[in-house]
Amino acid sequence: MQEEKDKKALPPIARRPRGFNDIRVDVLANSQSIISAIMTTYKAWGFEPLETGAMEYSDCLGKFLPDDDRPNAGVFSLQDDDDQWMSLRYDLTAPLARFVAEHWDSLPKPFRRSAAGPVWRNEKPGPGRYREFWQCDADTVGSARPEADAEIIAMGGAALEAAGIGNADYCMKVSNRKLLDGLLQEVGVNVDDISSRLVIMRAIDKLDRLGETGVTDLLGAGRKDPSGDFTHGANLNPSQIDKILAFTRTRRDSRAATLDALSVVIGGNILGNEALEELAKIDATLTSLGVKSSNAEFDPAIVRGLEYYTGTVFETDYLRETKDENGRSVRFGSIGSGGRYDDLVMRFRRERVPATGYSIGVSRLMAALECAGNKPIAPEGPVIILCLDNDYIANYFKMAQELRAGGIAAEVYLGASGMKAQMKYADRRAAPLVVIEGSNEREKGTITLKDLKLGARLAQSIEDNSAWRAERPAQKEVARTDLVAEVNAMLAANK
RNA sequence: GCAGUGGUAGUUCAGUAGGUUAGAGCGCCAGUUUGUGGAGCUGGAUGUCGGUGGUUCGAGCCCACCCCACUGUACCA
Numbered sequence: 001m002q003e004e005k006d007k008k009a010l011p012p013i014a015r016r017p018r019g020f021n022d023i024r025v026d027v028l029a030n031s032q033s034i035i036s037a038i039m040t041t042y043k044a045w046g047f048e049p050l051e052t053g054a055m056e057y058s059d060c061l062g063k064f065l066p067d068d069d070r071p072n073a074g075v076f077s078l079q080d081d082d083d084q085w086m087s088l089r090y091d092l093t094a095p096l097a098r099f100v101a102e103h104w105d106s107l108p109k110p111f112r113r114s115a116a117g118p119v120w121r122n123e124k125p126g127p128g129r130y131r132e133f134w135q136c137d138a139d140t141v142g143s144a145r146p147e148a149d150a151e152i153i154a155m156g157g158a159a160l161e162a163a164g165i166g167n168a169d170y171c172m173k174v175s176n177r178k179l180l181d182g183l184l185q186e187v188g189v190n191v192d193d194i195s196s197r198l199v200i201m202r203a204i205d206k207l208d209r210l211g212e213t214g215v216t217d218l219l220g221a222g223r224k225d226p227s228g229d230f231t232h233g234a235n236l237n238p239s240q241i242d243k244i245l246a247f248t249r250t251r252r253d254s255r256a257a258t259l260d261a262l263s264v265v266i267g268g269n270i271l272g273n274e275a276l277e278e279l280a281k282i283d284a285t286l287t288s289l290g291v292k293s294s295n296a297e298f299d300p301a302i303v304r305g306l307e308y309y310t311g312t313v314f315e316t317d318y319l320r321e322t323k324d325e326n327g328r329s330v331r332f333g334s335i336g337s338g339g340r341y342d343d344l345v346m347r348f349r350r351e352r353v354p355a356t357g358y359s360i361g362v363s364r365l366m367a368a369l370e371c372a373g374n375k376p377i378a379p380e381g382p383v384i385i386l387c388l389d390n391d392y393i394a395n396y397f398k399m400a401q402e403l404r405a406g407g408i409a410a411e412v413y414l415g416a417s418g419m420k421a422q423m424k425y426a427d428r429r430a431a432p433l434v435v436i437e438g439s440n441e442r443e444k445g446t447i448t449l450k451d452l453k454l455g456a457r458l459a460q461s462i463e464d465n466s467a468w469r470a471e472r473p474a475q476k477e478v479a480r481t482d483l484v485a486e487v488n489a490m491l492a493a494n495k
Numbered sequence: 496g497c498a499g500u501g502g503u504a505g506u507u508c509a510g511u512a513g514g515u516u517a518g519a520g521c522g523c524c525a526g527u528u529u530g531u532g533g534a535g536c537u538g539g540a541u542g543u544c545g546g547u548g549g550u551u552c553g554a555g556c557c558c559a560c561c562c563c564a565c566u567g568u569a570c571c572a
Binding site for chain 2: 094459472
């Protein structure tokens, strides 16, 4: 009892829930610029921005309804005061389906929507995996044409390049669910047996990581991983497995060649032919949009784990080899993915509403850019006006207002420490320069401007600290009346 | 979820066969005769040694359970 009371008296330990990140100004500046580059591209291709709320009624989000046993499995859920379950959205596609179904009659069709925002998943976080993260999506709802898929694919590449990914560093890998369904029919697997179809899809999805031997195990009896964990397999026989593996090897260096190879394997099948026709149209559209095979290729080994895709599927591979801080090479998962989901809106309305879309994971994209050595944006802080003389603080505020009126971000130091500490503060705030007015300057009607960025550059050759300080480099005494003009000149000189 | 590894200052780590007041680098804070950040000088602060219980005269070190982190694996609509 007593102990419990003592525990209660302790203050809470400041800590952040795992999987949720604090984002400081340097990272924030970069993610905002990436998001804006992507959204600008989406807009240029005719996609209208739409923002929806963070929560949806759980039954609108899909199959993951909270139940009594695990009300929060996968999603964050809570019960509203009218007892309805609500959940934080786990992607931007499900809210789109809800919105479209709700407003179908008043929407222009096809409806082309872009969206950027955070999504939440109640899962175990890992490196590069968070419980809150941003996605940038674009979707075309109400067009069944393969050209709609092609356009999304081409635009996805354009968006990535706008965000800073090099043209040679990514490849959109495109396939079609119907290819696999056709193949499974031919091989004698019951396609309507959803669970075995899913096991097979997930097995193929792991090709890049586990290789053909691992996937062979997963398609057969099952696989035991090095840690001793056992994964049940699809229990196919060796000849079925061979045919599936042969199918996954039909990728060629050009889209046309892959189509030829595929038609040999799957051509006789009705679903397979449908898929081939769609892919051929996608190829033609990509070609007319100027998208090379090196940036968008057909790869039948791409299946994607998600159940809701009905046709075209694609994901974006980041190609550049990257190393972590220990020099080990890092494998990035896809930095974006998408596909056609013709049945998602059908949950709300009886009619089938074909839709296709693409989603970019912002933090993963940032990690890729960072590993590739892209120079991050260094955010710039305000001009700091030192407060050397409390009796004259009014003067400092006046200077700040003059600078702001001149379009320059400025701030008066409001702490209580000495000059050295104030310089340190300005340094930490990434201030481009500081304004100094002590009694020396005031008596002369001048101010001293110190260029922190130039100083930083000069400091690289510093050998003797006291001499360095005596020299007072990178600073300049100017007339008080020229404050705004001189600050502007110094800022311009540093661009 | 399953398996392996680990948990000592803000951080990276050291801690010798269980023995007195638990250490180092970096970082942080303050001062350095009106004046100057990023590599000067001087001084300073900081740890429920992940938690709880146990063994012991004595536990950072040994034992049990729990928590958390990392790695692999599964799931990821």
